[in-house]
Amino acid sequence: MTELWTILDHEGGELRKVSLQMLTAARGLAPALGMEPAAVFAGAGFDRAKDALAEYGAGKVYVAESEDLDRYLLQPTIELLAGLIQERQPGVVLFASVPAGKDLASGVAARLGAGVMADVVELAADGDRVTCSMSVFGGATQTTCQVAGSPQLICLKPNAVVAEPSSGELTEERVDVTVSDGAKRAAITDRVQQEAGGRPAVEEASIIVSGGRGLAGPENFRLVEDLADVLGAGVGASRAAVDAGWYPHQHQVGQTGKTVSPQLYVAVGISGAIQHRAGMQTSKTIVVINKDAEAPLLQMADFGVVGDLFTVVPALTEELRKRKGS
Amino acid sequence: MNIVVCVKRVPDTAAEKKLDPQDFTLDRDSVEAIINPVDEYAVEEALKLREAQGGEVTVLTMGPDGAEKDAVRKALALGADRGVLVKDDRLHGSDAIATARTLAAALAKLEFDLVIMGSESTDARTSLVPQALAQLLGLPGLTNVKHLEVADGTATVQREEEGGYAVVQCALPALVSVVKGINEPRYPSLKGIMSAKSKPVDVLSADDAGVDASQVGLEGSGTRVLSATARPPKEKGVIVVDDGDAAAKLADFLQQHKFI
Numbered sequence: 001m002t003e004l005w006t007i008l009d010h011e012g013g014e015l016r017k018v019s020l021q022m023l024t025a026a027r028g029l030a031p032a033l034g035m036e037p038a039a040v041f042a043g044a045g046f047d048r049a050k051d052a053l054a055e056y057g058a059g060k061v062y063v064a065e066s067e068d069l070d071r072y073l074l075q076p077t078i079e080l081l082a083g084l085i086q087e088r089q090p091g092v093v094l095f096a097s098v099p100a101g102k103d104l105a106s107g108v109a110a111r112l113g114a115g116v117m118a119d120v121v122e123l124a125a126d127g128d129r130v131t132c133s134m135s136v137f138g139g140a141t142q143t144t145c146q147v148a149g150s151p152q153l154i155c156l157k158p159n160a161v162v163a164e165p166s167s168g169e170l171t172e173e174r175v176d177v178t179v180s181d182g183a184k185r186a187a188i189t190d191r192v193q194q195e196a197g198g199r200p201a202v203e204e205a206s207i208i209v210s211g212g213r214g215l216a217g218p219e220n221f222r223l224v225e226d227l228a229d230v231l232g233a234g235v236g237a238s239r240a241a242v243d244a245g246w247y248p249h250q251h252q253v254g255q256t257g258k259t260v261s262p263q264l265y266v267a268v269g270i271s272g273a274i275q276h277r278a279g280m281q282t283s284k285t286i287v288v289i290n291k292d293a294e295a296p297l298l299q300m301a302d303f304g305v306v307g308d309l310f311t312v313v314p315a316l317t318e319e320l321r322k323r324k325g326s
Numbered sequence: 327m328n329i330v331v332c333v334k335r336v337p338d339t340a341a342e343k344k345l346d347p348q349d350f351t352l353d354r355d356s357v358e359a360i361i362n363p364v365d366e367y368a369v370e371e372a373l374k375l376r377e378a379q380g381g382e383v384t385v386l387t388m389g390p391d392g393a394e395k396d397a398v399r400k401a402l403a404l405g406a407d408r409g410v411l412v413k414d415d416r417l418h419g420s421d422a423i424a425t426a427r428t429l430a431a432a433l434a435k436l437e438f439d440l441v442i443m444g445s446e447s448t449d450a451r452t453s454l455v456p457q458a459l460a461q462l463l464g465l466p467g468l469t470n471v472k473h474l475e476v477a478d479g480t481a482t483v484q485r486e487e488e489g490g491y492a493v494v495q496c497a498l499p500a501l502v503s504v505v506k507g508i509n510e511p512r513y514p515s516l517k518g519i520m521s522a523k524s525k526p527v528d529v530l531s532a533d534d535a536g537v538d539a540s541q542v543g544l545e546g547s548g549t550r551v552l553s554a555t556a557r558p559p560k561e562k563g564v565i566v567v568d569d570g571d572a573a574a575k576l577a578d579f580l581q582q583h584k585f586i
Contacts, residue, residue, distance in 0.1 A: 011488070073485070073494050074457070075466060099470050099486070103457040107467065109423050110458035113541075115548020116423060118452035131552065136450070137343040143350065143554045148547075186466040186500070190493040192484075201488050207585065231585060242507075249507035250486060255339045255448050256363050256506055264585050275339050285583060286563075287576065293567070300560050303579045307568025315573035320586055323577060 002091040004035040006058075007081065007104060009096035012070075013045020015052045017204060018096040020163035022156055023056045025123055026094060027166060032125035035091050038062065040084065042077050042177075043069045050170065057166030066177035073186035074100075076179040078107035084175060085112065090151050092130055097155035098203050105153050115147035121160040121261065121282070130154060138255055138278020158204045159262055199225075202251055205234030207264040210253055210280070211246075212238035214269020214290065214309055218246035223313045224268055230320045236260070236280075238270045254279035269309045272297025289313060327381040327476065327498075329372040330436055331406065332429055332443040332459070333365040335389045335397040339448050349544060350551035351419050352449060359396040364444030366404075366511040367504050371474055372442050373405045374509065379476070384436060388412040388420075388428045394527060402522035403514035409527035410436070412535045419544030422454035428542055429455070430462035432535040440481070441501040445470050456503035466496045469503045 006022040008015060026037040038060040041049060046063050053061060062084065069076050081104060085093060093108075095101040097119050109116035122133035129146045132154055136143055147153065202208055209231065211224035221235070228235045237247035239254050253260055255278040265283035270276060272288075272295055280286070281300060288301035289309050298304040305312055337343050341357040372383045385401040387393050390413065398409035412432050420428060433441065441463070446453040453469075460467025472491065473484035479498050484491045486505055514522075532539050540546050564579070566572050580586055 016488075073466065073468065073492070073496075078457075078461070098488070099453065100488070102453050103467070103469050106422065106426075106454035106456075106458040107461045109454070109548070110426060110461035113548070115421070116454060117549055118422070118454055135557070136345075136554075139557055140342065141345060141554055142557055143345075144552045146550050146552060148550055182464070186468060186494050186496040188492050189495050191487070191490065192493070193490040204488070231580075249505070252506075259451060264580075264583075273340075274342070278339075281557075285585075287579075289576075293565075298565060300563075301565065302563040303576060304563060304565040305568055305572045305576055306565060307572050312568055312573050312576075316576055319573050319577040320580065323581060324586055 001036045002034070003038045003088065004030045004033060004092040004094070005090045006037065006039045006094045007101070008039055008041050008049070009098065009101055010041070010043065010045070010049055012043070013048030015049050016096065017163065018098065018156070018158040020052065020056045021158065021161040022094045022096065023058050024163045025156060025161045027057055029123050029125055029130065033091065033128055033130065038090070040064070040081070042080055054170040055165050056163060057168040058170060059168055060171050060173065062175050063172050064175040064177050066179070068179045069177065071188060072179065072184050073188055074103055074107065075183035075186065078104055078111065079180060079183050080177060082108045082111040085151055091128060092152045092154065095153065095155045097157040102155055105155050109153050114151055114153050115149060116153035116155070117145055117147055118155040120154055120156050123154070123156070135282045138259065139281040157261065159206050199228060200234040202234045202236050202253060202258050202260055206262050207231050207233035208236045208253070208260060208262045209233045209266040209268065210236030210238065210270060211241055211268045212270030213240040215241065215246070221247055223309070227266065227313055227317045230317050230324065238276050267297055268313055270297055271295040327375060327379050327439045328384070328437055329375060329381065329440045329442060330384045330386050330433060330438045331365070331368050331372045331401065332441065333369070333385055333387050333397045333401055334362040334447045335359050335387065335393040336362045336447050336449040339363060343449065345554045349419060350554045354390060354392070359392055361397045361400040362444055362447045364446055364448065364506050367506055367508050368442045368444050369401045369404050369406060370509045370511040371504055375476055382407045384408050384410060384438070386410045386429065386432055388417060388425060394529070398527055399522050400514070402525045403519045404512060405518060408525055411527060411529045412532065412537070413529055414532035416532050416539045416543050419547065420542045421547035421549045422450070422452050423458050424542040424547045426455050426458035426462055428532070428535065428537050429459055431537045432530065433463060434536065439498045440476070441465070443503050445503040445505045456501060460501040463501065466500045468494055468496060468500055471502050471504050472508050474502060474504065474508065
């Protein structure tokens with residue numbers, strides 16, 4: 001039977017949440033397409049991934065384990081996946097719509113002459129085609145698209161699907177990894193971890209607390225971070241805050257930053273210029289805390305507080321801490 | 327060292343964007359256009375390298391008429407030496423991979439040691455073009471770079487990755503996509519704006535560029551847009567004015583929705 005593949009996103013075998021979400025989506029979609037789900041693990045550390053793969057019903061997993069895949073930048077994995085796809089002819093291949101997943105998908109697409117969709121938030125079967133839904137222009141417009149031809153390469157955004165466990169036997173099929181000399185030209189000489197406190201990255205976080213100009217200075221991002229930590233959230237920042245040098249630009253949400261659609265987005269001291277709304281308006285639930293009752297972002301709030309963030313935010317953090325403790 | 331910077335003309339980030347109701351492509355005439363903001367960092371990085379090491383900076387784009395004025399001449403005003411615009415009605419509606427095919431064909435006719443581009447455009451935002459272009463050119467694709475050094479024909483970059491960055495070394499030629507914040511882009515000087523008008527810009531058709539026309543445009547793209555609809559307006563939420571109890575009310579709301 002034709003297969004529907006999930007290319008697992010992981011860090012040394014530690015599966016990222018989006019991988020479990022893709023497995024869940026694949027399981028739901030495959031029967032309607034007349035396909036069978038399978039996953040591909042490329043890189044080192046498969047043993048660490050096994051339990052989660054079994055718990056989330058991965059079924060069949062192609063295992064391409066090699067240190068070389070992590071030693072050189074992307075190219076060995078792109079060549080491996082392109083070769084494997086040519087050999088096994090899956091009908092659909094899901095990638096994580098995060099920078100690494102998009103690089104793999106676009107590299108494979110270019111090598112195979114295949115079509116690829118990015119930033120997909122919903123998948124539906126239409127015959128043997130997958131109809132992909134996505135938001136464009138910062139959520140102002142919703143589009144549906146299909147990939148022509150085969151394979152259909154699709155990048156699924158984190159948090160588009162809620163991951164659900166499923167029983168089933170895990171079977172492994174080992175795949176040989178050979179890395180061409182040409183693929184070894186870009187060597188990774190060091191990896192540096194920067195994120196403090198184990199907060200999720202904004203692209204992956206299911207809850208985000210963002211701060212803006214209303215914080216009045218970099219030292220007050222502590223208020224945002226404290227609230228984020230009690231919610232288990234990632235920290236975002238508006239362009240004004242990033243341009244002022246208050247917070248690193250990897251945290252910027254907006255048209256010139258990251259586009260996110262978490263389950264909950266809390267905007268603190270952000271008035272909501274179109275540039276910012278374009279990055280977050282597809283968030284499922286939006287909470288806005290702003291002293292200005294005219295702030296445009298309050299228009300799209302599910303819950304808005306007109307008040308002084310310097311009193312409301314610490315009080316909220318304290319209140320949530322208490323309730324979590326009880 | 328010769329560098330080609332790939333740029334894109336995009337709608338102004340502050341503008342509301344619309345799709346053409348017929349073919350669902352972006353209605354590029356209805357809004358003010360600018361050079362993709364992330365590409366300004368790519369131009370700056372190229373100019374810095376040229377100032378330190380000599381060589382020429384060529385700016386390459388594909389797009390309609392306005393792409394010369396709004397993107398190519400802007401980069402020339404900042405200091406790039408010459409421009410190439412691939413312009414052809416048959417390119418209309420090209421998706422990311424078809425765009426990469428067009429740029430790859432044009433690049434094959436240019437001499438370069440390094441290709442630099444923005445990591446994403448502010449309109450489509452797929453970030454698919456850089457790595458696809460690298461593949462088509464047979465170059466290492468160093469994407470999402472936040473720091474770039476070139477010495478003795480080798481690029482050493484810091485590349486953003488989840489939770490940190492990787493240090494990558496690569497002999498040139500290579501393709502680098504840069505992220506916002508890698509540098510502080512300069513503003514064009516009056517002299518730069520004046521001299522940009524007389525700098526050479528080659529305008530190429532798809533045939534001139536050596537593009538296979540069956541592999542580009544709406545028909546040649548591997549993706550199809552089926553529908554595009556405006557997002558329905560959001561239902562009005564609850565707004566409370568803080569009288570000292572807003573934090574507790576908000577905590578109730580978050581608890582009801584199971585966020586804690």
